[in-house]
Amino acid sequence: MTAFRGAQASTPQEAADWSTGRIVRTNLRAIFGRAYPRIIGLTREPSWIFFEILLPFLAVSAFVYVYRSLGAPEEFIGFVVLGGAVTAFWLNVVWMMAAQFYWEKDQGNLELYFTAPMHLMSILAGMAIGGLVMTSSRALAVIVIGSLLYGVTFDVREPLTLALVFLLTMIPLYGLGMLFASLFLLWGREAFHLAQLLQEPIYFLGGVNFPIKAIGPVAGLVMATLPLGVGLDAMRQLAFVSGKTDGFLPVGIEMLILAVMGVVFLVAARLALGYLETLARKEGRLTLRWQ
Amino acid sequence: MAVSYDSAGVRGITVADAWRSFRTAIGLGWAIESNWSDPFLFAVYTAAKPLAGALILVVMFSVIVPPGGNTDVLQFMIVGTALWNVVFGVMGGLVQSILEDRERYRMMKYVVVTPSSLFPFLLGRSLARVLISFVAVALTLIVGVVFIGVDLEPDLLMLVPATILGVVAVIALGVFMAGWCLQLRQEAWSYPEAIAGALYLVSGAIFAIDHLPDFVQPVSWALPTTWWIEASRRGLLGHGADGVIGQLSNGEVMLWLVGTTAIVVPLALIAFRWFMYRAREAGLLDMTTGS
Numbered sequence: 001m002t003a004f005r006g007a008q009a010s011t012p013q014e015a016a017d018w019s020t021g022r023i024v025r026t027n028l029r030a031i032f033g034r035a036y037p038r039i040i041g042l043t044r045e046p047s048w049i050f051f052e053i054l055l056p057f058l059a060v061s062a063f064v065y066v067y068r069s070l071g072a073p074e075e076f077i078g079f080v081v082l083g084g085a086v087t088a089f090w091l092n093v094v095w096m097m098a099a100q101f102y103w104e105k106d107q108g109n110l111e112l113y114f115t116a117p118m119h120l121m122s123i124l125a126g127m128a129i130g131g132l133v134m135t136s137s138r139a140l141a142v143i144v145i146g147s148l149l150y151g152v153t154f155d156v157r158e159p160l161t162l163a164l165v166f167l168l169t170m171i172p173l174y175g176l177g178m179l180f181a182s183l184f185l186l187w188g189r190e191a192f193h194l195a196q197l198l199q200e201p202i203y204f205l206g207g208v209n210f211p212i213k214a215i216g217p218v219a220g221l222v223m224a225t226l227p228l229g230v231g232l233d234a235m236r237q238l239a240f241v242s243g244k245t246d247g248f249l250p251v252g253i254e255m256l257i258l259a260v261m262g263v264v265f266l267v268a269a270r271l272a273l274g275y276l277e278t279l280a281r282k283e284g285r286l287t288l289r290w291q
Numbered sequence: 292m293a294v295s296y297d298s299a300g301v302r303g304i305t306v307a308d309a310w311r312s313f314r315t316a317i318g319l320g321w322a323i324e325s326n327w328s329d330p331f332l333f334a335v336y337t338a339a340k341p342l343a344g345a346l347i348l349v350v351m352f353s354v355i356v357p358p359g360g361n362t363d364v365l366q367f368m369i370v371g372t373a374l375w376n377v378v379f380g381v382m383g384g385l386v387q388s389i390l391e392d393r394e395r396y397r398m399m400k401y402v403v404v405t406p407s408s409l410f411p412f413l414l415g416r417s418l419a420r421v422l423i424s425f426v427a428v429a430l431t432l433i434v435g436v437v438f439i440g441v442d443l444e445p446d447l448l449m450l451v452p453a454t455i456l457g458v459v460a461v462i463a464l465g466v467f468m469a470g471w472c473l474q475l476r477q478e479a480w481s482y483p484e485a486i487a488g489a490l491y492l493v494s495g496a497i498f499a500i501d502h503l504p505d506f507v508q509p510v511s512w513a514l515p516t517t518w519w520i521e522a523s524r525r526g527l528l529g530h531g532a533d534g535v536i537g538q539l540s541n542g543e544v545m546l547w548l549v550g551t552t553a554i555v556v557p558l559a560l561i562a563f564r565w566f567m568y569r570a571r572e573a574g575l576l577d578m579t580t581g582s
Contacts, residue, residue, distance in 0.1 A: 055481065058488035062497060066348065069498035070355045070364065106395065193336045200343035209347055214354045 018117075030118040034126025038096075038134045053141045056091070060084030060142060063209045064150050075242045076210075078154065081146035082239060083208035085139040086232050089173060090206075092135040094198045097127055097177025102184050102191040110185075114280055120273050124181060128174035155241045162238040165251065168258040169231025175265030176227060182272035186279070207232060211246035219248050227261050230254050312407040316415025320388065324419040341376050341427035342434055345369055348497060349439060366441045367532065370524050371496040373431035378461050378490060378516060380424020382483040384417035385465035386472045390479055392416070393576065400577040409567065413469060414462070421462075432527075443527055449541055450526025453548060457519025460552040463559035464490075464516075470566030473575055490516050501534035515555050518548035 009015035018026075063080045104110045113123055146152060156162055180198075184191045203209065205222050206229035212219045222229040234254040237243035249257075325333055348368045356364070392399040402412050435441035468486060472479040493500070493507055494516040500508055511517045517536070522544050525531045531544070539547075570576050 072355045204343040
């Protein structure tokens with residue numbers, strides 16, 4: 001606590017008058033502080049690793065065997081494995097971003113966030129960075145184990161573009177999680193149902209287990225709204241030999257869509273959070289548990 | 292100081308009280324599941340998740356099998372995925388009921404200290420989710436028949452006993468899971484999904500178990516879920532899976548279902564009793580894990 005100890009302020013106004021540097025430092029500390037438990041949790045709760053790898057992997061395995069029972073070409077097995085890895089990020093966004101503020105309210109942390117001298121976007125950014133690091137290890141494990149076990153062959157000719165697409169996918173994905181965090185809190189008790197609703201229907205719309213163009217015209221709607229579907233389609237095009245023919249749009253256009261989505265979702269998250277803060281101060285019911 | 296315990300002398304431990312406890316818990320469970328939700332969202336949630344699960348399989352089938360191809364496999368998958376809603380509903384319902392009452396509403400300790408047993412309360416409390424899962428089964432089958440061309444040929448002599456035995460076996464597995472999850476720390480919420488996911492993989496729900504590696508197949512044969520799905524499929528479609536299990540007669544399939552259920556049910560009840568004993572001894576009934 002010594003870091004912020006400075007000259008004694010003579011008035012509350014003076015104490016509240018922070019320099020830009022101090023505001024930035026405080027928010028960076030908040031980001032790091034919120035990311036820390038998720039990153040350190042990698043080593044402190046090994047059982048989490050087991051479940052976070054096992055859950056997507058079981059689903060991946062079931063769909064791999066479905067394709068095998070149908071006599072599908074081998075690249076479809078790869079599509080499922082890559083889809084399973086990206087699913088790990090989506091599950092993280094839904095359960096550990098979107099529903100997180102609701103759980104925090106139940107645990108009594110939310111009021112502390114509102115009263116602490118930092119921006120709530122810093123908390124959300126910390127959750128996103130921590131979640132991204134944590135889930136990357138799970139996703140990587142799903143890809144490695146899935147590839148070894150099911151003999152998936154990747155054909156990556158543009159690794160830098162693939163890395164850029166991954167990054168461009170994660171920004172709107174976690175931006176969407178930030179937006180949902182505020183909305184879930186407003187919708188209260190529906191949080192659990194909403195989180196459930198954002199799984200299988202999104203796996204279907206996002207083409208997690210098949211090329212997205214297979215769902216026909218609906219794929220156009222997905223391209224405009226769902227970063228999971230756009231990113232997965234672009235990654236498949238860059239990671240598999242037949243990816244280009246199964247792609248819905250050229251990779252360049254999909255990258256552009258992802259970039260726009262990133263900006264839109266982050267701005268929307270900021271606006272939703274502002275509304276939430278206003279509501280918290282005006283009605284004072286956001287700290288009521290089980291509502 | 293040793294305390295003598297004579298259950299016969301304790302007022303309240305009667306069948307009538309257990310029934311009253313069960314009925315009250317049903318009302319409570321239903322209120323939590325439905326009354327606290329927006330009716331529209333509740334209806335969407337009930338329908339969208341199972342239908343999306345089935346649609347994923349439909350699209351996977353359609354990208355591999357050309358139009359006009361043999362749809363027996365698709366019917367096999369639709370019926371399997373429809374029935375699997377019961378496993379997710381029962382397991383998730385029982386485990387989440389017990390964890391919610393301990394962690395979130397923190398009232399399980401009060402139920403345990405009443406003269407009535409926790410067991411009828413737990414069954415009643417989770418019944419709402421079980422009923423919702425049957426709605427999901429019906430919806431998926433209706434959509435399968437109307438839009439996908441699933442050709443139902445019900446054989447009630449097969450279907451009714453298979454359903455009764457199968458649901459009893461699945462409830463037994465759920466009771467076991469609920470007791471087990473009381474012993475766990477933060478990862479307990481993930482267990483039902485993980486175990487149901489593992490059973491989904493090995494029970495031949497969406498592909499014949501012959502496609503599994505040889506060392507996994509004995510596990511499939513030992514599970515009541517495999518025989519429940521197979522018997523129900525024969526009761527609904529008039530035929531079962533391809534492969535070894537498909538070659539068994541209806542009588543043999545029912546015999547396997549009866550046998551595996553007869554083993555699983557007493558084992559689950561004994562395990563639950565021991566789990567409850569251990570939970571009392573170790574003070575786990577009012578533990579909160581912060582998860």
